[in-house]
Amino acid sequence: MSLNKVQLISALGLAAVFIIDIVTPTDYTVDILYLCCILAVFKQSIQTIIGFSFSACLLISLSLLIAVENGLMLNLSVWVNRGISIFAICIVAYIAAHYNKLSQLSRDKEKQYSKALEDMLFITSHQVRKPVANILGLVNLIDKDADASSLKEYHEHLQASASELDTIIKELNNFMEQAEQDQHTELDNFTAL
CATH class of the missing domain: 1.20.59 (Chorismate Mutase Domain, subunit A)
Known part of the structure; x- marks a missing residue:
């Protein structure tokens, strides 16, 4: 040794x-x-x-x-x-x-937090966005094939909701990425002490 x-x-x-x-x-x-x-x-x-x-x-x-x-x-x-x-x-x-x-417990807690944040980022960016992309695709299909006025109205609501959900998910994803960067910065500052 x-x-x-x-x-x-x-x-x-x-x-x-x-x-x-x-x-x-x-x-x-x-x-x-x-x-x-x-x-x-x-x-x-x-x-x-x-x-x-x-x-x-x-x-x-x-x-x-x-x-x-x-x-x-x-x-x-x-x-x-x-x-x-x-x-x-x-x-x-x-x-x-x-x-x-x-200190070791704190480091372990930070690792767990980072892992949970990574999992949440994956779910948000892949699993939640997939249905939104499907909804947007369906809206495009309805837009091309829809003749009835009520179908057109449903289409507009569905499109607005899907677009809003897409925007929220993007904001959530950006927020979580920023939180992860802040967490890494705090961890770097803590370990520098």
Whole structure:
């Protein structure tokens, strides 16, 4: 498994923060810097978020063990700060994973919407227009063969209705194509964030 650019930068950041944590006196709290590395992978996969969060918590614990191994006497505030940092990393990891899940649901919803819109466009442009074309063809036939005045009157009404239906369907089709283009524009704007 290879790391992408963001993951590589975050991994290097975790290593740098760990080194800073080791060389800095234990009274100084640098644990919050681990959170920056977690925030960098905020939009990555859930597995990546959990992996980096686990790594950060492990490095915080490891820095405590190194301090204890070196014989440093750690006061209660150091333990509390480290515990709070681990807790904060867990919360950020949960929020990032939840954000990732919601983003995926949003993308799935957009795909479903686009598919439904495509289906509606197909029905409008092919299945609904076919009967209208048939009506218009029949009107032309009646126009050529009609002699009676009542037949002529029916013909005029049928032609007007068919033409109106044809116009409405064309407008609906244009409206739905525009809605689809707007949806793609919104999706592109959302993914650009």
